[in-house]
Amino acid sequence: xxxxxxxxxxxxxxxxxxxxxxxxxxxxxxxxxxxxxxxxxxxxxxxxxxxxxxxxxxxxxxxxxxxxxxxxxxxxxxxxxxxxxxxxxxxxxxxxxxxxxxxxxxxxxxxxxxxxxxxxxxxxxxxxxxxxxxxxxxxxxxxxxxxxxxxxxxxxxxxxxxxxxxxxxxxxxxxxxxxxxxxxxxxxxxxxxxxxxxxxxxxxxxxxxxxxxxxxxxxxxxxxxxxxxxxxxxxxxxxxxxxxxxxxxxxxxxxxxxxxxxxxxxxxxxxxxxxxxxxxxxxxxxxxxxxxxxxxxxxxxxxxxxxxxxxxxxxxxxxxxxxxxxxxxxxxxxxxx
Amino acid sequence: xxxxxxxxxxxxxxxxxxxxxxxxxxxxxxxxxxxxxxxxxxxxxxxxxxxxxxxxxxxxxxxxxxxxxxxxxxxxxxxxxxxxxxxxxxxxxxxxxxxxxxxxxxxxxxxxxxxxxxxxxxxxxxxxxxxxxxxxxxxxxxxxxxxxxxxxxxxxxxxxxxxxxxxxxxxxxxxxxxxxxxxxxxxxxxxxxxxxxxxxxxxxxxxxxxxxxxxxxxxxxxxxxxxxxxxxxxxxxxxxxxxxxxxxxxxxxxxxxxxxxxxxxxxxxxxxxxxxxxxxxxxxx
Numbered sequence: 294x295x296x297x298x299x300x301x302x303x304x305x306x307x308x309x310x311x312x313x314x315x316x317x318x319x320x321x322x323x324x325x326x327x328x329x330x331x332x333x334x335x336x337x338x339x340x341x342x343x344x345x346x347x348x349x350x351x352x353x354x355x356x357x358x359x360x361x362x363x364x365x366x367x368x369x370x371x372x373x374x375x376x377x378x379x380x381x382x383x384x385x386x387x388x389x390x391x392x393x394x395x396x397x398x399x400x401x402x403x404x405x406x407x408x409x410x411x412x413x414x415x416x417x418x419x420x421x422x423x424x425x426x427x428x429x430x431x432x433x434x435x436x437x438x439x440x441x442x443x444x445x446x447x448x449x450x451x452x453x454x455x456x457x458x459x460x461x462x463x464x465x466x467x468x469x470x471x472x473x474x475x476x477x478x479x480x481x482x483x484x485x486x487x488x489x490x491x492x493x494x495x496x497x498x499x500x501x502x503x504x505x506x507x508x509x510x511x512x513x514x515x516x517x518x519x520x521x522x523x524x525x526x527x528x529x530x531x532x533x534x535x536x537x538x539x540x541x542x543x544x545x546x547x548x549x550x551x552x553x554x555x556x557x558x559x560x561x562x563x564x565x566x567x568x569x570x571x572x573x574x575x576x577x578x579x580x581x582x583x584x585x586x587x588x589x590x591x592x593x594x595x596x597x598x599x600x601x602x603x604x605x606x607x608x609x610x611x612x613x614x615x616x617x618x619x620x621x622x623x624x625x626x627x628x629x630x
Numbered sequence: 631x632x633x634x635x636x637x638x639x640x641x642x643x644x645x646x647x648x649x650x651x652x653x654x655x656x657x658x659x660x661x662x663x664x665x666x667x668x669x670x671x672x673x674x675x676x677x678x679x680x681x682x683x684x685x686x687x688x689x690x691x692x693x694x695x696x697x698x699x700x701x702x703x704x705x706x707x708x709x710x711x712x713x714x715x716x717x718x719x720x721x722x723x724x725x726x727x728x729x730x731x732x733x734x735x736x737x738x739x740x741x742x743x744x745x746x747x748x749x750x751x752x753x754x755x756x757x758x759x760x761x762x763x764x765x766x767x768x769x770x771x772x773x774x775x776x777x778x779x780x781x782x783x784x785x786x787x788x789x790x791x792x793x794x795x796x797x798x799x800x801x802x803x804x805x806x807x808x809x810x811x812x813x814x815x816x817x818x819x820x821x822x823x824x825x826x827x828x829x830x831x832x833x834x835x836x837x838x839x840x841x842x843x844x845x846x847x848x849x850x851x852x853x854x855x856x857x858x859x860x861x862x863x864x865x866x867x868x869x870x871x872x873x874x875x876x877x878x879x880x881x882x883x884x885x886x887x888x889x890x891x892x893x894x895x896x897x898x899x900x901x902x903x904x905x906x907x908x909x910x911x912x913x914x915x
Binding site: 366393396400404410411421422457468472 | 805811812813817820824
């Protein structure tokens with residue numbers, strides 16, 4: 294889907310990240326004599342993220358949301374498409390230039406156990422990026438490490454300890470401190486709170502929100518949990534099988550979901566209110582294979598509202614609301630007047 | 631508890647009695663072999679025709695050989711050669727195998743494909759043939775020296791190490807902490823040395839410890855073929871077997887070098903098992 298430059302005044306909220314028709318196909322390992330097939334993990338995704346904004350990216354496992362995050366950061370080379378960061382086209386950079394730009398974009402992973410090198414003490418882990426980029430040395434380095442630990446709510450004594458001595462939530466805080474050490478402007482949170490207990494989840498979300506307010510950080514928040522999105526995101530993209538099927542503000546998405554898939558996700562989302570009616574629209578089966586995505590609308594095999602054109606005709610993007618823009622990729626959606 | 635992963639491993643090792651015993655035996659044996667001959671004023675080459683094939687006595691603790699050389703001295707000096715071959719050839723294979731495996735596993739793709747097919751090809755060659763070929767490449771004068779044996783055994787043994795290291799790196803390569811280091815702007819060299827190497831060191835140490843006895847056995851085998859070091863445990867055992875006959879048994883010529891060789895191999899294996907349990911506690915099941 295194409296995201297035309299919004300009518301918002303460019304000067305104060307020029308996009309920090311612009312993604313144009315991002316595609317990532319992974320070749321499957323074909324044996325001898327077998328044709329190599331491709332997994333269409335991401336199939337033409339476009340969006341922009343404004344400075345200071347938190348964009349949520351939601352979808353089931355296998356919808357390609359993690360791949361979007363990693364291709365965006367060039368941890369994976371995209372098959373095609375363009376990513377501009379602060380006006381710089383990432384694909385055109387040499388590896389050295391990319392390495393110099395990298396501190397500005399960071400990531401926080403889902404698994405707090407795999408995200409830290411078990412052989413490095415916490416202090417070393419946080420100091421390493423500062424050393425690599427020559428940002429601080431000696432006593433100044435020590436001070437920086439302590440203030441970063443303090444920033445994420447950990448005592449300075451954590452410096453000399455090793456990752457295995459910390460809980461999941463504490464490790465996630467360490468990862469956040471490490472990401473902050475290089476003073477990034479953009480952070481991809483890839484299911485950053487999904488592995489944590491509910492109460493810890495809320496604490497880490499609060500921390501992330503505070504950091505965004507204080508430091509003006511921009512987030513791409515990848516999650517499958519709609520309640521998390523509701524509490525942190527400004528706008529939301531809903532992904533299904535490598536495509537964005539709906540993009541809206543959080544209010545629009547929760548009050549007037551436009552795509553049948555979004556409605557199914559919302560109805561399956563347990564509300565924190567125990568008295569609220571829980572009547573899920575059930576989706577049948579698993580997400581289809583991204584090697585052979587369904588024809589027409591990719592969602593037609595599971596859609597409760599499927600009708601004639603769906604299996605054959607590829608739906609186009611409808612702008613169901615102009616301001617703020619709300620787009621839906623569905624035959625049932627209608628453009629706003 | 632405020633200690634790193636290494637301290638925890640040391641603690642586990644210190645509770646493992648067979649491993650500690652193995653380490654102690656190795657220490658005593660090595661000290662005896664290295665310092666013994668000079669401290670006790672022994673000469674492994676001094677022949678005395680009147681003392682041929684004497685059994686152990688207070689004069690010559692381990693007896694004497696066919697041309698009257700003191701067997702105790704020969705076992706100690708031969709031990710220097712066997713231990714040196716074991717350690718040096720293992721070090722050669724660790725250095726070559728670890729760097730080769732890390733590069734292949736880290737960069738992956740076509741490079742990995744080509745590098746590992748080469749390893750497969752080397753595996754396919756009969757290694758004895760290879761070792762004999764390398765030994766023959768050295769000049770006549772180098773025969774019986776240690777250097778050709780180091781080179782030949784090191785070049786054969788690195789293959790397994792390269793495979794193990796490549797597998798380890800491959801599994802760590804896409805772990806989140808490595809991706810994070812990449813995103814934080816760390817260079818390839820830094821990622822390899824700070825993030826990957828420390829996490830495979832445990833496995834490398836374990837396999838290296840278990841490789842030393844293998845190399846010592848290989849050298850003994852080469853000695854049987856007359857291609858080993860001129861004076862080593864393998865050579866002494868080989869000489870001892872040559873004089874075993876139904877009429878007269880010079881048992882001490884076979885038993886002493888054999889016992890030293892066996893004791894060393896056993897201790898190394900105990901130590902290696904202990905290290906594996908200490909460094910990689912999950913592998914015990």
